[in-house]
Amino acid sequence: MRRFVTLVFLLCFTVSFGVSISGCAKKNSVSYCNNAGYGPVLGQLATITLSPKVYGISLNYAEIGTVGAPAGVDCKNSAVSVSAYTYGIVDANGKPNLTIADVVPSGTNAGRLCAGTWNRNTGGGIPDYTTCVPNNVSGTVYVVASADGVSSNPLPIYVHPTVTSVLLGPPSTDCVNDPATNCSPAAYINSPTSCTINSANGCCTAPVSTTSQPLDTTQGCISQGVTGQLAARIFTGTDTTVASNNISCQVGHLTYTAQTSGIVSIDQNGIATAEQPGSTTITANVSNAGSSAGFFATCPPKSIQLTVNNALSATVDQNYTQPLAAVVTDTNGNPITGLDLQFVSTTPSTITAGSGSVTPTLPGSAAITAICQPPTCNSSPFNQIGLYGNGKPITSNPVEITSPGTSSTVLYIGSTQSQYIVPVDFTTNNIGAPVRLPYVPNSMVISVDGSTIYMGSSQEIMTFSALTNSLTTQDTTVTGEVLAVSPDGSTLVITDPVRQLVYLYKSTGGVISTYGGVGTHAEFTPDSTTVYITMGNVDPSGNVTPNNQLLVHSSNIGWYVTTSAQPTTDVAVGVPSVGAFFAGSATSAKGYCPVTTTSTVDGQPVTSNVFYPDAGVTGPAADRLAATNDGLHILGARATSSTGTFTDLLLGSSGSPGLPVGSCPGNNALTFSDTAVLSNATLSGISPTAITGVDATSDSSLAFVTYTGTGGVLPMYTLSSTGAGTLGNIPLATTSSGTPIAPVAGVFSTDNSTFFVGTSGDNSVHLINRSTLSDQPTKLIAPNLPGVNGGTATPNLIVQRPRKTLS
Known part of the structure; x- marks a missing residue:
């Protein structure tokens, strides 16, 4: 009994104590905006904003619009949640006015606007605020949102006839x-x-x-x-x-x-x-x-003045980055900064151009130019190309960079009569074992970085690694001849004379685009954005003869077909790349500046263009061409019925040597000034059936001519920067491999010290010493390419990649 009484006492004490504590508790305090205990309360709606606050909403007659979600805040600009807003339309004096526009005042569609009047009490089961009836009254009224006794800013509503x-x-x-x-x-x-x-x-x-x-x-x-x-x-x-x-x-x-x-x-x-x-x-x-x-x-650039150390040329050591300076002036004579210029090199395998700098990686020479190239620089809509000069490329003057020293070479020797390719590494002086190919190649080009060789055939395209001396891929879906590889290594030009198609082909495999016809030669611009292709016809026997069609593909306009006044046999891109020169019964040129015609459509200017127009060159005949890196010469060679001839076109006048640079001249074509300082000069000692190439050193001082036929000598031309150079030839040495008949294909080492030339007769590769201008019979290479019909094949496919010399 005592324990029960004690329990009752404790319970009563506990309850009374709890009650007493509860009774002493204070209520939660209210926070006021002024911290003075009165006035607006924090968290309470103070301001409502409708946007766009100043510029309002524009509506055609009977058009339906929607007011953006109101933004409600308290006195400290903290967001406040509002369950519902009410909307109204007022005039400039704040009085209700529904004669111009209407708004759904509340409910699910609150804030929905009508440029006219919403239906109300229509009957027939038609819900209110679903049909906007036009009043056809123009004017400006204002929509206001309200909640909790607060009204928003008046948002202008502009009502007008339909904008066309x-x-x-x-x-x-x-x-x-x-x-x-x-x-x-x-x-x-x-x-x-x-x-x-x-x-x-x-x-x-x-x-x-x-x-x-x-x-x-x-x-x-x-x-x-x-x-x-x-x-x-x-x-x-x-x-x-x-x-x-x-x-x-x-x-x-x-x-x-x-x-x-x-x-x-x-x-x-x-x-x-x-x-x-x-x-x-x-x-x-x-x-x-x-x-x-x-x-x-x-405004586009009118000129891009490129210099290195305030000069137009420089000698830069290997692995040293030399800044380039580009001063750009627009067509109004005002400076331009921050341009997305492309800096390109004519010899990127040895001297690379980056963003405003140049870095030699191996000995050699190169011309560096800066290009404002659409669409990454000076772009325009297609129907406005040429208007005010926009949409056109602009090229700087070339800057000549020389990197001294010597380099070694890895040579790859093939033939259109052999199923093998032979690598020769001059760093170790080893002739590699012949590598058997799946098919006999009809062409061979190497990527600028020297890593990959691409070969065409009538069965497939073959890709060969120059780093591992092994075949890497075969693509049987594309057949034909590989004409060129872009300097950036991304794109090949392939022509298939059987299907009569020209392909742009990804170097990693796969067709990018095709165009009908048969290509004969192709060359990319140094920035890889444009490729010029000469075209031909195929006779019933499968022979390809040149025609006057020229095919161009650029990243800016895609495929474009133009023509020459005569059939063309070769193409050489000028330095800088403001146009291309074409060999034929007369040497001609096309400029990169389109001829623009401007008209007005619906009050706006619209252009039409003739792209790659004639550049005003009519030079002597040539079968093959080469452009020198200094931008001063176009060299051509031609096979006649009895001998060969050589031509040197000196570009520009004495006051302005070289190709023109800068912006395109208004709506007109860019014309080139040329003088044939050497015209149809005889290549003595040869009887060519065809000219196979004109190869110039990257320092623009010497060129060699290769050919099929007879002669046993290698024609050479020593250039002059002011006039005609000097023609001569180098006798090809007879060795134990036999007597050379004709130099059929060649390639310079990137340091210009050696010209590697494949010869018929002895089916060897001769090494021509640049310093002594003589054959070096003790260094002759006998690749012994197994011929498809027995014996050894003539090495008429030769490419090289540079290597550093061993210390």
Whole structure:
């Protein structure tokens, strides 16, 4: 009993103590915005914002729009959650006005706008606020959102006839007769002055004054860094000449967007700043729809002056990076900075050009140029190429880089009559074992980095690793002859005379694109963006004869076909790569500047172009060509009925030697000035059936001619930078391998010290010493290529890759 009484006592004490504690507890305190214990409370809705706050919403008659989600905040600008908003339409004085636009006031679709009047109490089972009935009344009203006793800013709603076109152009100077968006009352929102409305067209009586100069995008390009006000004319209907169709003052603000980034930046006020060269379509967004309004053009370079150590040439040691300086001036004479220039080398296997620098990796010589190449630099829409100079490439002057020293060579020797390839490593002076190929090759080219050899055949394309001396891939889906590999190693040009197709082929395998026809020769520009291809016809016996069709592919415009005045037999890209030269019964040239014709369509300029037009060269006949790296010479050789001839075209005048550089001359073609300082000079001592090549040293001082036929000598030409050079020949030595008949194919070592030449007769490779200009019979290579018909084959396929000499 005692324990029960004790338990009751404890329970009573505990309950009373708990009650006493509970009774002493305070209520949660309220936080006020002013920390003074009264006034607005933190977390309570204080402000509602509708966006776009200033620029509002533009709607065509009967168009349905939606107000963006309101943003509610408290007195400290912290977000506040609001369960529901109520919407209303008011006029400029804050009074309700549903004669121009309407809004769903509440419910699921609250905030949905109608450029007219929403249906209400329609009956027949039709829900309210589902049909927008046009009032066909133009004007500006405001939508306001409310909640918890707080109202938002009035958001302008511009209602107007249906917009059919927007034309970018000069700002208006006459708001009565030629309204533009700078006459609109909306343009005055940020203006310190007020707008006086012209009741006739709803425009301000005078255009708004801006701190930026007006930009007339239809009259020319804008220099980099120039800022100005864009203006547009907005029309309803199809006839832009009818004054009443100009509704520029009724649509409110436009939002401008450049289709191509980086050319121009445009802020919300329509203030444009020219950035990088190029042109772009400008889209104007109005009434919830985008309309192509016009073009904006930032001025292209007129000249790119490239120097190294303030000079046009330099000697740079191996593995030393030498900066290059490019000074760029636009067509208005103003400087340009930040260009995405491509720096390219004519001999990237030994001297590589990077972003504003050059680094020799092996001895040799190269010409370095900087190129503003569309589409990465000075791009434009296709229908605007050539307008104000945009969409066209611009090339700098060449800078000559020499890296002294000597290098070794790995030579790869093949034949169109043998199923084998023989590697020869001059670092170890070892002739490698012949490697058997799946098929007899008809062509052989090596990538610039020397890692991969590509061979064509009538059965497949064969890829051979020059690093492991082994076949790596075979592609039986593509057959034919490999004509060229791009300097960046990504793309091959292959021609198939059976299917009569020209392929652009990925070096990793797979066709990129094809074009109908048969190619005979091809050469890429140093930046790998363009390849020129000479074409031919196939007779019933399978023989290919040249025609006057020229095929070009560029990354900017794709395939393009042009013609020469006569059949062409070879192509050589000039230095710098402003065009290409073509061999034939007359040597001709094509420039990279298109001939542009400009017309006006719907008030906007539109161009049409003749690409790769004639460059005004009519030189002596040639079968094969070579361009020298100094940009001064085009060398040609030709086989006649009894002998061979040689031609040297000296490019440029004495006051401006070499090919022209810089921007294209307006809408005209780029023309080349050339003088035949040596014309059809006899190549003594030879009776060629065909000229197989003209090979020049990378330092532009010496060239050799290879041929089929008879003669037993190697024609050579010592160049001069001011006039005609000197022709001669080097006797080919008779050795135990036999008597050489003709030098059929050759290649220079990259340090220019040795010319490797394959010869018929003894079926060997002779080494011509550059210093002594003599054959070196003790160094002769006998590859002993097994012929498909027995015996040994003539080594008429030769490529090389450079190697560092062993220390």
